[in-house]
Amino acid sequence: MSKSPDPARRSERSRQAVLEAARELVSEMGYAKVSIEAIAARAGVGKQTIYRWWRSKGAVIFDAFLALSQVGDSITLPDTGDIEADLKLVMRATVAEFADPGFEAPIRALTMEIVNDPDLAAQYREKLAGPVDEAKKARLRSAQRAGQIDADADLDLALELLYAPLFQRWLHRSGPLTPEYADALVDLALKALRPA
Amino acid sequence: MSKSPDPARRSERSRQAVLEAARELVSEMGYAKVSIEAIAARAGVGKQTIYRWWRSKGAVIFDAFLALSQVGDSITLPDTGDIEADLKLVMRATVAEFADPGFEAPIRALTMEIVNDPDLAAQYREKLAGPVDEAKKARLRSAQRAGQIDADADLDLALELLYAPLFQRWLHRSGPLTPEYADALVDLALKALRPA
Amino acid sequence: MSKSPDPARRSERSRQAVLEAARELVSEMGYAKVSIEAIAARAGVGKQTIYRWWRSKGAVIFDAFLALSQVGDSITLPDTGDIEADLKLVMRATVAEFADPGFEAPIRALTMEIVNDPDLAAQYREKLAGPVDEAKKARLRSAQRAGQIDADADLDLALELLYAPLFQRWLHRSGPLTPEYADALVDLALKALRPA
């Protein structure tokens, strides 16, 4: 009765080939210039096989990089007891990641999809951002317990305060992304979150 | 010597028609589904006329909304002397603007272009974000003079602290955009910017 | 190894639709004004389907009329034993055909292609002119056996002597095409071919 394909019969070989081809092509020519046709050709796969298992080009590429960054069962951020030092470490790492030209294409590709497609945005929040944010909030909660951060602080807002400026600067290319920037951002955010 | 078209001979009528058609079409069907072909048809203009004066679909649409939001010679933010009240007013307005479904399509369209095209990103910063940011920084400077904000604060960073969280929440649809959110954001940011 | 399309997968329905559309359009508006775009539209076929199977507009139109005039396995000209009467009959028919306004457009279209494209000229000779000429030469050979024509005559040249004047007069519109003209031409040619 159902018309949806039977996942049990899905060819894992084809799935992997498609995702890998997608990753390669996005890296080589940028998100916009990648076509389903090209992915199928590179993967040695029929177009129908892609259409059978993915809703759109965006979904394929999204999956491709999702699978890549798939986080383990649980992530934990460093916790030395010094929230400032720990955050600066993490933020400097994040800055470095964004500055890496190899990450440029895929992250922008992911972002494009998220801007356009609410479904993918939800999937992104659930599968990628969510777990990471949970880990970050866990570290902030630890800082709250240690009295380094206001116990009443809204941690979602706190995360935005820390990460959104960095993300926006990268997205709009509105300024340099340096370790100093990361430090300054942490300093400022922590000032905002300081216990009353 | 040059082979680029002579701007003196440009038809203002055609230029306006194209920009208006672009605006209409983006509003009606969303950025992704708009084609240069459709813009030309709607504007009653030859495709070549578009290609003569714009580099890409993105450039046209960008121009269309740029022209729309083209700010007057100078923008000034309200300055009642109370930075908190003034910022909350402005931020609530910004939140309202982002929440307005009528703005959704064009702003996402603009954002898409900026993500993809460094040239347009630069143009965006120069023509749109720049002047607005200057006005915002002017208000912050006034608050610095009034001793409401740390005199040593990096105002670029301060702006990011205020606006980036809002922008990211909208972009990723990661939370509600309410007046309360605006207030909370201002409170937090001002705490970070408070004089030492 | 080859990248050319697989003829086995070719859609006969599409092929027929294209050829018919081509014939109709040439008849309606003349060769020069027919476009591949129009043929595709009329045939309810994608442009690519035409480009996949034909090299050029000329090739399509050529095929269209080739298919139309496709001769059966063998053609035989009348043979009453009187070469003069038989030839006059055939030549009068040919004259009538050329004078028929309904044949004008397609024949001129075919001729245009032949003038420009050596490949199509070869195809024309092989598929259309060749078989017909063979039939004509068979009749002349019969006349040779009957002693009505010089046994040593070069039959290719003989055919040219008979048909080229008619064709040129039609092509250049340099004179009337009447039954009398046909008769006069036969008389003259037969005089040239008379046994020594």
Added chain:
Amino acid sequence: MSKSPDPARRSERSRQAVLEAARELVSEMGYAKVSIEAIAARAGVGKQTIYRWWRSKGAVIFDAFLALSQVGDSITLPDTGDIEADLKLVMRATVAEFADPGFEAPIRALTMEIVNDPDLAAQYREKLAGPVDEAKKARLRSAQRAGQIDADADLDLALELLYAPLFQRWLHRSGPLTPEYADALVDLALKALRPA
């Protein structure tokens, strides 16, 4: 009141430049690929100047080669008293001309125009073919007077008999164009024209 341009004001310099450019371009890239735009550019002339003075691309190109082959006030064919020898001489020359690859492009260009455009065909007959044919007929008339050709022969038909086979063979590329062919053709035609 009239809208047609005043020929008196026509720029001879422009006219020459256009015709020369047309000739060059046809020789370089073949009739079909020449555009009015290219002719104008090469001639250093505004497109309008071409449209003002010529009806179509065909008319320009036609004019270009017409001007080139413009025959002097009168042409005369050799007349040694031996019609066979004289005709063979002329026909061999004609064969050579047709076989010359340098003549190929322009003659085919002219022919294309004539096939399609009755007006140009008329012009061709009047300005080019006509005078030449008159000269040929004059030679045949001389042969009639000398008793080498039937006095009652229709000279128009006689010309066709001589030249059409050659022309058709060239047009359809249906056989080699050699001096021997010229001779054979003359022999055959003269046999047809022999006095009774």
Added chain:
DNA sequence: CCATAATCGAGACGGTACGTCAGGTCTTATG
């Protein structure tokens, strides 16, 4: 241990849009 049904690769199909070329008209400024 096959039978049979879904998936697979391939790629033709009807389409839409691309970015380019040229057609023929119109405007502008020179001479």
Added chain:
DNA sequence: CATAAGACCTGACGTACCGTCTCGATTATGG
């Protein structure tokens, strides 16, 4: 006022992909 220049609208070009649709040729159970 004809000209060189070239922008304009139009329409066709030939190409790239879209998403759908057959085709055999594998698979991979489940009867």
